[in-house]
Amino acid sequence: MADPVPLSLQPRGTEPAPVESGSLYFIGNATVLLRLGGFTVLTDPSFIHKHEQTWLGYGLHTSRLTDPACAIADLPSLDFVLLSHFHGDHFDQAAEDRLDRALPIVTTPQSAELLAGRGFANTWPVDRWQTQVVTKGRAELRITATPGHHGPPLVDAALPDVMGSLLEFSPTGGPPSFRLYITGDTLLIDDLEEIPRRYPEIDLALLHLGGTRVLGILVSMDAEQGVKCLQLVNPLRAVPIHFDDYDVFKSPLADFQEAVVAAGWADRVSYLDRGDTLSIGREAAVSVTPGLGPRGVPTSPRGPDTAAGLSTP
Numbered sequence: 001m002a003d004p005v006p007l008s009l010q011p012r013g014t015e016p017a018p019v020e021s022g023s024l025y026f027i028g029n030a031t032v033l034l035r036l037g038g039f040t041v042l043t044d045p046s047f048i049h050k051h052e053q054t055w056l057g058y059g060l061h062t063s064r065l066t067d068p069a070c071a072i073a074d075l076p077s078l079d080f081v082l083l084s085h086f087h088g089d090h091f092d093q094a095a096e097d098r099l100d101r102a103l104p105i106v107t108t109p110q111s112a113e114l115l116a117g118r119g120f121a122n123t124w125p126v127d128r129w130q131t132q133v134v135t136k137g138r139a140e141l142r143i144t145a146t147p148g149h150h151g152p153p154l155v156d157a158a159l160p161d162v163m164g165s166l167l168e169f170s171p172t173g174g175p176p177s178f179r180l181y182i183t184g185d186t187l188l189i190d191d192l193e194e195i196p197r198r199y200p201e202i203d204l205a206l207l208h209l210g211g212t213r214v215l216g217i218l219v220s221m222d223a224e225q226g227v228k229c230l231q232l233v234n235p236l237r238a239v240p241i242h243f244d245d246y247d248v249f250k251s252p253l254a255d256f257q258e259a260v261v262a263a264g265w266a267d268r269v270s271y272l273d274r275g276d277t278l279s280i281g282r283e284a285a286v287s288v289t290p291g292l293g294p295r296g297v298p299t300s301p302r303g304p305d306t307a308a309g310l311s312t313p
């Protein structure tokens with residue numbers, strides 16, 4: 001099957017040339033703001049607040065246990081949204097109400113159809129192993145849809161199609177300067193074995209964990225599967241996301257941390273709190289900085305007197 005036509009974005013005004021390093025801001029659940037290689041990308045937008053509920057299909061709902069680190073209104077200008085699948089904890093009612101309906105959304109063909117029905121028509125569907133190329137000035141980003149199954153056979157047929165994503169950032173026509181793998185909500189399935197065969201060098205992996213259980217059935221990786229996924233994909237660094245924001249998540253992050261230590265992976269896994277920023281890029285020394293907002297500048301949670309450079313009269 002032919003790859004989709006490239007998505008060509010206009011560089012904005014005085015935007016600097018593509019850079020080799022960037023940042024990942026963890027908003028909560030599977031929602032991250034990624035700034036790298038000249039692109040600003042939002043993943044799986046979930047912006048409802050603590051105690052609010054969202055839908056999982058078949059009349060099932062889940063309650064949020066946390067607050068997102070920021071609101072949609074706080075975000076910088078986005079190039080596009082990358083959506084792994086259409087479930088309320090990945091595209092919730094706040095996203096539906098407040099995201100710009102003209103924003104491009106790269107996602108599965110099934111999600112693209114459902115989004116179109118909700119007024120998001122600028123969708124860029126990618127099938128498994130297809131690559132969506134996104135260009136912006138001299139920067140290029142290749143997004144390849146990797147396999148994912150949200151549940152065991154039979155159950156999976158009743159759940160939304162899920163894609164993982166392999167993002168390759170490069171100058172146009174040049175070799176990739178950074179490879180990022182996002183698992184999506186998948187179990188550890190045999191099909192994932194193809195990922196390291198095709199992409200033996202992955203710089204960073206974002207693991208959707210949580211050990212989600214719906215009606216008692218495991219539908220996302222738990223601690224044990226998460227560590228096996230690391231060992232399979234063998235990224236230089238990994239960050240767990242999607243682990244404690246909703247009440248259907250049953251595998252605590254502490255279990256994953258313990259399994260990571262036991263497997264000898266402790267120095268290759270970074271842990272982010274909501275609101276933390278991870279520096280990323282081949283050249284960047286890995287560091288986690290709390291308190292930077294989605295625009296990469298210090299936030300002032302206690303009012304204007306704590307904002308940088310401001311003083312109360």
Ligand SMILES: [Zn+2]
Nearest residue numbers: 087089090185
């Ligand atoms: Zn999920």
